[in-house]
Amino acid sequence: MIGPFVFGLLLPVVAGCAALALHRRPDLASRIAAGSIVASSVLTGGCAICSLATGATASIKIPWNVPLGSLSLGMDPLSAAFVLPISILASAAALYGRDYLTATVRPGWIARSWFFFNSLVAAMLLVVSARNGLLFLFAWEAMSLASFFLVLTEYDHDEVRHAAWVYAVAAHIGTACLLVLFLLLGRGGSSLDFEQFTPQAAFASAAFILALIGFGTKAGFVALHVWLPEAHPAAPSHVSALMSGVMIKTGIYGLLRTLTFLGEVQPLWGWTLLGIGLATALYGVVFAIAQQDLKRMLAYSSVENIGIISIGLGTGLLGLAYNIPAMAACALMGSMLHILNHSLFKGVMFLGAGAIQLRTRTRDMNQLGGLLKRMPWTGRSFLVGALAISGLPPLNGFLGEALIVVGALIGVIASKHAHALPGEIVGVAVVGGLALIGGLSVACFTRAFGCVFLGEPRSQQASSAREVDGGMRIGMLILAAGCLLVSLLAPLWPALFRSAILALAGGDIRDAVMASPQPQSLLIALGVAYWLLAGVFALVWWLRRRIAGSWQAETGPTWDCGYAAPDPRMQYTASSFGDPFARLFRLLLRTRSGQGVPAGFFPQEARFSSESPDPFASSLFAPAFQVVAWLASKVRHLQHGRIQIYVLYIALTLIALLVWKLD
Amino acid sequence: MFSIAGCLPVLLAFCGAPLLFSVINRTKAKFAGRRGAPWLQPYFELAKLLRKSAVYSRTTTPLFTLGPMVSCAATATALLFVPLSGVAPVFAFPGDVLWVVYLLGTSRFFMVLAALDTGSSFEGMGANREVFFSALAEPALLLSLTTLAVWSQSLSLGGIYGNLGAVVLAPAAGPPLLLVAAALLIVFLAENARIPVDDPTTHLELTMIHEVMILDHSGPDFALIQYAASLRLWLLGSLLVGVVVPWRSAGLVLNVLAGCTCLFLLAVLTGIIESVMARLRLVRVPEFLIAASVLSIVALVLMMR
Numbered sequence: 001m002i003g004p005f006v007f008g009l010l011l012p013v014v015a016g017c018a019a020l021a022l023h024r025r026p027d028l029a030s031r032i033a034a035g036s037i038v039a040s041s042v043l044t045g046g047c048a049i050c051s052l053a054t055g056a057t058a059s060i061k062i063p064w065n066v067p068l069g070s071l072s073l074g075m076d077p078l079s080a081a082f083v084l085p086i087s088i089l090a091s092a093a094a095l096y097g098r099d100y101l102t103a104t105v106r107p108g109w110i111a112r113s114w115f116f117f118n119s120l121v122a123a124m125l126l127v128v129s130a131r132n133g134l135l136f137l138f139a140w141e142a143m144s145l146a147s148f149f150l151v152l153t154e155y156d157h158d159e160v161r162h163a164a165w166v167y168a169v170a171a172h173i174g175t176a177c178l179l180v181l182f183l184l185l186g187r188g189g190s191s192l193d194f195e196q197f198t199p200q201a202a203f204a205s206a207a208f209i210l211a212l213i214g215f216g217t218k219a220g221f222v223a224l225h226v227w228l229p230e231a232h233p234a235a236p237s238h239v240s241a242l243m244s245g246v247m248i249k250t251g252i253y254g255l256l257r258t259l260t261f262l263g264e265v266q267p268l269w270g271w272t273l274l275g276i277g278l279a280t281a282l283y284g285v286v287f288a289i290a291q292q293d294l295k296r297m298l299a300y301s302s303v304e305n306i307g308i309i310s311i312g313l314g315t316g317l318l319g320l321a322y323n324i325p326a327m328a329a330c331a332l333m334g335s336m337l338h339i340l341n342h343s344l345f346k347g348v349m350f351l352g353a354g355a356i357q358l359r360t361r362t363r364d365m366n367q368l369g370g371l372l373k374r375m376p377w378t379g380r381s382f383l384v385g386a387l388a389i390s391g392l393p394p395l396n397g398f399l400g401e402a403l404i405v406v407g408a409l410i411g412v413i414a415s416k417h418a419h420a421l422p423g424e425i426v427g428v429a430v431v432g433g434l435a436l437i438g439g440l441s442v443a444c445f446t447r448a449f450g451c452v453f454l455g456e457p458r459s460q461q462a463s464s465a466r467e468v469d470g471g472m473r474i475g476m477l478i479l480a481a482g483c484l485l486v487s488l489l490a491p492l493w494p495a496l497f498r499s500a501i502l503a504l505a506g507g508d509i510r511d512a513v514m515a516s517p518q519p520q521s522l523l524i525a526l527g528v529a530y531w532l533l534a535g536v537f538a539l540v541w542w543l544r545r546r547i548a549g550s551w552q553a554e555t556g557p558t559w560d561c562g563y564a565a566p567d568p569r570m571q572y573t574a575s576s577f578g579d580p581f582a583r584l585f586r587l588l589l590r591t592r593s594g595q596g597v598p599a600g601f602f603p604q605e606a607r608f609s610s611e612s613p614d615p616f617a618s619s620l621f622a623p624a625f626q627v628v629a630w631l632a633s634k635v636r637h638l639q640h641g642r643i644q645i646y647v648l649y650i651a652l653t654l655i656a657l658l659v660w661k662l663d
Numbered sequence: 664m665f666s667i668a669g670c671l672p673v674l675l676a677f678c679g680a681p682l683l684f685s686v687i688n689r690t691k692a693k694f695a696g697r698r699g700a701p702w703l704q705p706y707f708e709l710a711k712l713l714r715k716s717a718v719y720s721r722t723t724t725p726l727f728t729l730g731p732m733v734s735c736a737a738t739a740t741a742l743l744f745v746p747l748s749g750v751a752p753v754f755a756f757p758g759d760v761l762w763v764v765y766l767l768g769t770s771r772f773f774m775v776l777a778a779l780d781t782g783s784s785f786e787g788m789g790a791n792r793e794v795f796f797s798a799l800a801e802p803a804l805l806l807s808l809t810t811l812a813v814w815s816q817s818l819s820l821g822g823i824y825g826n827l828g829a830v831v832l833a834p835a836a837g838p839p840l841l842l843v844a845a846a847l848l849i850v851f852l853a854e855n856a857r858i859p860v861d862d863p864t865t866h867l868e869l870t871m872i873h874e875v876m877i878l879d880h881s882g883p884d885f886a887l888i889q890y891a892a893s894l895r896l897w898l899l900g901s902l903l904v905g906v907v908v909p910w911r912s913a914g915l916v917l918n919v920l921a922g923c924t925c926l927f928l929l930a931v932l933t934g935i936i937e938s939v940m941a942r943l944r945l946v947r948v949p950e951f952l953i954a955a956s957v958l959s960i961v962a963l964v965l966m967m968r
Binding site: 372383387390392393394398402405406409410412413416422423424427428431432433435436438439440442443446447449450451454455456518521522525526529532533536537539540541544547548551552553554555556557558559560561566568570571577579580581584 | 766956
C-alpha cells in the first residue's frame with residue numbers, strides 16, 4: 001500500500017519539474033502537470049480508502065544523513081482521513097486550473113504556477129504521511145512556501161503582495177512554535193521519529209499549547225486567522241479552493257497527530273478546543289455575513305468551519321476524558337466527516353467564485369446578480385455548496401454537524417446522572433452554539449447565493465456574463481457531485497472513519513469507542529430519512545405538476561407592490577442584507593460606513609459604502625508588528641556592511657564561547 | 664422505528680392543520696366584535712388557489728417554484744417524526760430532534776431563495792428578516808428540546824415526549840418545564856409569523872416578514888406555501904402542547920383527541936395574544952428571541968441540578 005502512495009507523492013513533483021522545463025509550451029506543461037495530479041489522486045486516494053476500510057497501517061523508512069532525521073513515511077487511518085480530501089480536491093482543482101490559468105495568467109507564468117501547485121499537493125501529502133519530526137517540518141515549510149508563491153501569482157497588485165507578506169509572516173510564526181514542539185516531544189530520543197516520541201506528563205500541557213498556536217495558525221483559529229481573509233482572495237481561485245479546502249486542515253491533522261503523542265487525554269484540552277472552536281466559528285460566520293467580497297466571505301466561512309471541526313474535536317476529547325465513549329465516537333466522527341465535507345463544498349464554492357470573477361471581473365457581491373440564468377452550471381454547483389455548507393439536509397454538511405450535536409446531546413444526557421461532566425455547559429456551548437452558527441450560516445449563504453445568482457444583474461459586467469466550460473465546469477461538477485455522493489453514502493462513513501478516530505482513544509476506552517453503535521445507527525437512520533424526504537418531495541412535485549399541467553403560466557415584471565418601473569439598483573443588496581446582523585454584532589464588527597446624503601432641491605448623487613475590517617489585524621497585529629519593526633530598526637546598527645566589523649563579531653563570539661567552555 | 668398508530672395524528676394533521684388558522688381568526692373576530700369567516704374558509708382559499716393559474720416574474724428562475732415545493736415537502740416530512748401528545752410518531756430514531764429542526768431550516772432556506780429570486784426589494788427585506796429572526800430562534804428551540812431530552816433521557820422526539828408524561832409530576836421538573844414551555848411559546852409565535860413578532864394581517868409591506876416574502880407567489884405555488892405554513896403551525900404547536908399538557912392515556916383515540924383539543928386551545932390562545940397585544944417594533948424582536956434562548960438556558964441549568 002505504501003508503494004503506490006509514495007509513487008503518487010513523487011509523481012506531481014516530477015511532473016512539476018517537467019512543466020517548469022517546458023515553460024515555453026504552456027499548454028503542454030498544463031496538460032502534464034494537471035494529468036499527473038489526477039493520476040496521483042487516483043493512487044493516493046485509493047491507498048487512503050484502502051487504509052480507512054481495513055484499518056491497515058503501512059510505513060517505509062529510508063535513512064537520511066541529517067541529524068535527527070529520517071525519510072520515514074507512513075499511512076494509517078488518521079493520515080488516510082486527510083489524504084482522501086486532499087486527493088479529491090486536488091484533482092478537481094487541477095482540472096479547473098488548466099482552463100482557469102490559461103484565461104487569467106500570462107503564458108510565461110503558467111508553468112511556474114503549475115510547479116508550485118504540484119509542489120503544494122505533494123507537500124500536503126508528505127505532511128500528512130511524514131513520520132519524522134524533521135521531515136514533517138521540511139514538508140510543512142515546503143507547503144507554506146509553495147502556497148506563498150501561489151498567492152503571489154498576481155504579484156503586480158499591491159494588495160496581493162501585502163496578502164502574501166501577511167501569509168508568510170503568519171506561516172513562520174506557526175513554524176517557530178512547531179520547531180520547539182518537536183524538540184520538546186523528541187527529548188531524550190536519538191532521532192525525531194514519531195515512533196520514538198514517548199508521552200511525557202510534565203510537558204504534555206506545554207506541548208499542547210505549542211501545538212495549538214503552531215497548528216492553529218495554519219488552521220485559522222480565531223486571532224491567528226488574520227492571514228486567511230487576506231490570502232484566499234489574493235490567490236487564483238483553484239489555489240484558494242485547495243488552500244481553504246484542505247491546506248488549513250493540515251493544521252487540524254497536526255493537532256490530532258500531536259494529541260496521539262501526549263498520552264492520556266486531559267479534560268482541559270477538550271474544554272480549550274471547545275472554547276476556541278466556539279469563538280472561532282461565531283467570529284468567522286459573523287464576519288462572513290459582513291463581507292461584500294465573495295472570496296473574502298468564503299475565507300471567513302472557512303474560519304467558521306474550522307471552528308465547527310474544533311468544536312467537534314473538543315466535544316470528542318471531553319467524551320474521552322470523562323469516559324463517555326458514545327459521545328467521543330459521535331463527536332470525533334462528526335469532525336472527521338466535516339473535514340471531508342468542508343473540502344468538497346468549500347472547494348466548489350471557491351471554484352464557482354473564480355468562474356464568476358473570470359466572467360464578470362468583479363468579486364463585489366453588490367455588483368453581481370442574476371447569474372443563475374447566465375451561468376447555470378456554476379449556479380447549480382454553487383447552490384449545492386451553499387445548501388451543504390449551511391448544514392441543512394439533505395446534503396452532506398448536515399451529517400457531520402448532526403453527529404457532533406448528537407455526540408454532545410449524549411454527553412449532556414449522560415451527565416444528568418454521572419455528575420463529573422458539567423453537562424449544561426456542553427449543552428449550551430455545543431447545541432446552542434451550533435444552532436446559532438447554523439442559523440447564521442443559513443443567513444450568510446442565502447445572502448451570497450441570492451445576491452450573486454438571483455434577481456437582476458446589478459452591473460453591466462454581470463449582465464453580460466456567460467457560462468464557463470471545459471475543465472472549469474468539470475471541476476465544479478465533480479465537487480458538487482461529491483457533496484451529493486457523501487450524503488447518499490451516509491451509512492458508509494462511520495465504518496470508514498471509525499479506525500481514524502481510534503488513534504486518539506488510548507487505554508481502556510478504546511474498545512468502548514470502537515464498539516459504540518450510535519454513529520452508525522444515526523447515519524443509517526439519516527440515510528433512510530433522506531430517501532423519505534426525497535419520496536415526499538417527489539409526491540409534492542407530482543401533485544404540483546398535475547395541477548399546473550392544465551394552464552399556461554403568464555409572465556410579467558416582478559410585482560414589487562405595484563411599482564411599475566423597477567430598476568436593478570433598487571434590489572436588496574448584499575450590504576443591506578447584512579445590515580441587521582451588523583447592528584446586532586456591532587460591538588464585534590465595528591462596521592464603518594461612509595455616506596453622501598443627497599442635498600438640495602434637486603438631489604443628484606447619493607453614495608453609501610460600508611466595510612468591516614478585521615479587528616485582530618488592525619488593533620492587535622498591526623501595533624505588535626510596529627513594535628517589532630521598531631526593535632529591528634534599533635538592532636540594525638549592528639549591520640554596517642564592513643568586513644572588518646564582521647570579523648570582529650566572529651572573533652568576539654569565539655572568545656565568548658571559549659570563556660564559557662573554560663568554566 | 665416505525666409506528667402504525669402514529670399515522671392517525673399525522674393524517675389528522677394533513678387534513679386538519681388549516682383549521683388552526685380559522686380557529687385563530689374566529690377568536691380574533693370574537694374579540695373585535697365580528698362574526699368571522701366560515702370555519703372552512705382556509706380550505707376554500709386553498710381550493711381556489713389550486714384552481715387558479717400563476718403569474719411569474721420574468722426575473723425568476725425555476726427556484727421560484729421549487730421553493731414552495733421543497734418547503735411543503737420538508738415540513739410534511741418533519742411532521743412524520745413529531746409526536747402528538749403521547750402518540751408515538753410514524754418514524755423515530757435517536758437524534759431525530761436535529762433532523763426535524765434542520766428540516767424546518769431547509770424549508771426556510773428554499774423559501775428565502777424563492778423570495779430573493781424575484782429581485783424585489785420588498786421580498787429581499789422579508790427574506791432578510793426571516794433568516795435573521797430564525798437564526799436567533801433556532802438556539803432557543805434546540806436548547807428547549809435538549810432540556811426535555813435530559814429530563815426524559817431520550818434522543819428522539821417520540822421518546823422525549825413519550826417519557827415526559829411519566830415523570831412530569833415530580834416536583835423538580837416543574838420550574839424547568841415551565842421555562843421550556845415559555846421558550847417554546849416564543850419560538851412558536853416567531854416561527855409561525857404571529858404577533859408579537861410579525862403581524863399576518865398588517866397592510867404595510869414595510870413592516871411584514873413572512874407575508875412580504877411571498878408577494879409574488881400566486882396560484883398553486885401560493886397554495887403550497889399556505890398549506891406548509893399550516894403544517895408548521897401544527898408541528899411547532901404539537902411540540903409546545905406536549906410539554907404544557909403532558910397527560911398521557913393508554914387509549915390511542917383518547918390520546919389523539921386530547922392532543923387535538925390542546926392544539927385548538929393553543930390556536931385560541933394565539934388568537935387571544937394577537938387580539939390583546941401589538942406587534943413589537945422590529946428592533947425589539949431580537950431581544951424577545953434572545954429572551955427565549957435565555958429562558959431555555961436557565962431551564963437546562965435547572966434541569967441539571
